[in-house]
Amino acid sequence: MLQYAIDxxxxxxxxxxxxxxxxxxTALLMKHPYKIWKGKDEKWYTYIPxxxxxxxxxxxxSREAIxxxxxxxxxxxxxxxxxxxxxxxVIFKNWRRKQELYGVxxxxxxxxxxxxxRFFLGTDFEKMxxxxxxxxxxxxxxxxxxxxLNLKEKAGKALWGYISGVxxxxxxxxxxxxxxxxxxxxxxxxxxYNRSTKAKESRVINDKELKLLLxxxxxxxxxxxNYMPSYAIEFSIYTGMRxxxxxxxxxxxxxxxxKVIIISRSEKYDRINKEYFISSTKTYKTRTFPISDNxxxxxxxxxxxQSQYGCYNGFIFSTASGKxxxxxxxxxxxxxxxxxxxxxxxxxxxRRTFNSKLRCEGISSTVAAALLGHTEExxxxxxxxxxxxMGYKRQIVEKINKEMVEIF
Numbered sequence: 494m495l496q497y498a499i500d501x502x503x504x505x506x507x508x509x510x511x512x513x514x515x516x517x518x519t520a521l522l523m524k525h526p527y528k529i530w531k532g533k534d535e536k537w538y539t540y541i542p543x544x545x546x547x548x549x550x551x552x553x554x555s556r557e558a559i560x561x562x563x564x565x566x567x568x569x570x571x572x573x574x575x576x577x578x579x580x581x582x583v584i585f586k587n588w589r590r591k592q593e594l595y596g597v598x599x600x601x602x603x604x605x606x607x608x609x610x611r612f613f614l615g616t617d618f619e620k621m622x623x624x625x626x627x628x629x630x631x632x633x634x635x636x637x638x639x640x641x642l643n644l645k646e647k648a649g650k651a652l653w654g655y656i657s658g659v660x661x662x663x664x665x666x667x668x669x670x671x672x673x674x675x676x677x678x679x680x681x682x683x684x685x686y687n688r689s690t691k692a693k694e695s696r697v698i699n700d701k702e703l704k705l706l707l708x709x710x711x712x713x714x715x716x717x718x719n720y721m722p723s724y725a726i727e728f729s730i731y732t733g734m735r736x737x738x739x740x741x742x743x744x745x746x747x748x749x750x751x752k753v754i755i756i757s758r759s760e761k762y763d764r765i766n767k768e769y770f771i772s773s774t775k776t777y778k779t780r781t782f783p784i785s786d787n788x789x790x791x792x793x794x795x796x797x798x799q800s801q802y803g804c805y806n807g808f809i810f811s812t813a814s815g816k817x818x819x820x821x822x823x824x825x826x827x828x829x830x831x832x833x834x835x836x837x838x839x840x841x842x843x844r845r846t847f848n849s850k851l852r853c854e855g856i857s858s859t860v861a862a863a864l865l866g867h868t869e870e871x872x873x874x875x876x877x878x879x880x881x882x883m884g885y886k887r888q889i890v891e892k893i894n895k896e897m898v899e900i901f
Contacts, residue, residue: 521567522560529559541566579668581626581659582619585609588662599765605655612638612652623663628676631656635677639685646686653679693878695836697846700882703730705833713829719802721810721817722825724795728810729840731788733847733865736826736840737761740819741771742809747784747792754782756866760819769818780866848876 527540527548537559540548553559577583589605613619618626618634635656639649657674664672698706707730713723725739734742737759746755757779761772774780784792795809803813810817823840830837844865851861862872 518560518564521564524567525563529556529563531556539563542570579622579624580619581621581623582613584623584663584668585613585619585655585659587666588659591662599763600761603764608651608655611642612655623660624669626660626673628673631673631677632681635682636685639682643687645688646683649682649686653677653682693880695838696842697849697878697880698835698838698842699880702833702835703846705835706730706829709829709833718798719812719814721812722822723829724791725810725817725822726826726829726840726843728788728791729843730847731785731791732782733844734782735759735775735844735866736819736822738774739810739822739840740769740808740817743807744796744809745807747809749784749789752784752789754784754788756780756782762818762820774866776866778866780863782864845876845878846880848872849878849880852877853879853881 525539526542529537529539532538532552536552536554537556538550538552539559539562541551541562543549551559551562553562589602589609592605593602616634616638618630621630635649635652638644638652642648644652657677660669660672660674663669707727710723710727713720717723725736728734729736729739732754734756738756740760741758742754742756743758746757748755756774758771759774760769762769792809799805799812804811806816808816810822826840826843827837848861848865851864852858858869858872858877861876862869865872865876867876
């Protein structure tokens with residue numbers, strides 16, 4: 494109907510636009526906080542707001558000219574504000590704020606902050622108007638950050654996740670009408686990732702080192718019988734449990750009648766509030782672990798110690814002075830490595846060793862993954878290593894050779 498009125502000349506669109514523009518200028522002049530006056534020199538004066546000086550005196554030859562200066566000043570400021578509120582860093586902060594409202598944990602929010610500093614802080618990209626960022630801008634930025642920061646694929650995917658998440662939020666909030674991320678070829682990033690990997694020796698513990706570690710732990714038990722982190726490290730050798738799971742394990746999780754351990758919780762550290770708390774496991778899943786005779790004897794020994802030292806707080810690795818926290822357990826593992834003179838490794842290296850022993854004994858990835866509490870894919874990619882010695886390999890080769898000769 495409106496278009497028909499314009500086409501038929503009922504409405505003069507040019508006149509309408511002029512009236513709108515006039516109203517806009519009038520509104521801007523009404524917002525101007527300083528008076529406009531004519532000086533004795535017949536010039537027109539007013540003050541213009543200034544960030545540094547507060548205000549600056551301006552003069553023009555006519556009232557129309559001084560009013561045009563005022564309008565131009567506020568137009569420029571309005572455009573600056575529009576650009577500033579749509580910069581990538583501002584939209585990122587809005588996106589992060591929404592994640593907080595959605596109930597994202599403090600640790601995840603802290604990671605968002607540290608990753609922002611790592612990926613975006615100090616770059617031209619963070620100051621760009623998101624409405625003007627193109628697919629090409631995004632691709633060039635990601636490739637440059639991958640190269641500059643020598644990122645591995647996991648970190649590169651995190652970087653892409655932040656960018657695509659921010660643009661998706663901008664699209665939902667109608668800041669942009671078209672999301673350039675949908676045109677980005679993420680596969681093109683793969684050839685730029687740092688593909689180097691740690692040597693197997695740095696990720697698992699061989700039998701010789703494991704023997705040294707166990708001997709050191711037994712010595713610790715004798716010298717400091719109520720120092721629970723050492724016991725937690727030993728228990729990780731028997732179960733492959735994560736450090737957080739060890740710190741969160743309670744006696745109620747030990748079902749002696751069924752000879753199983755229910756692993757359903759983990760201790761975490763809130764990096765924002767600076768305090769420990771008990772939550773779910775890393776994968777948010779509960780798993781069941783069998784109690785062997787060796788594990789049973791170990792638990793009976795811990796129970797006896799806790800009775801001796803008067804500890805009744807429910808956590809397995811604790812004494813009257815308190816429980817062993819995840820950080821303490823991790824530091825204990827580091828100290829043990831230094832004491833026995835081997836390369837420093839974390840509790841996770843024990844976890845990889847436990848899984849690798851299972852796999853080298855012929856246990857399927859399905860069973861191993863179930864015991865460790867992760868997926869089969871993760872089990873294959875990150876936890877399975879050949880840790881057999883050459884003597885074992887020689888026996889296997891001799892057995893196969895013998896079978897082949899017999900067939901012949």
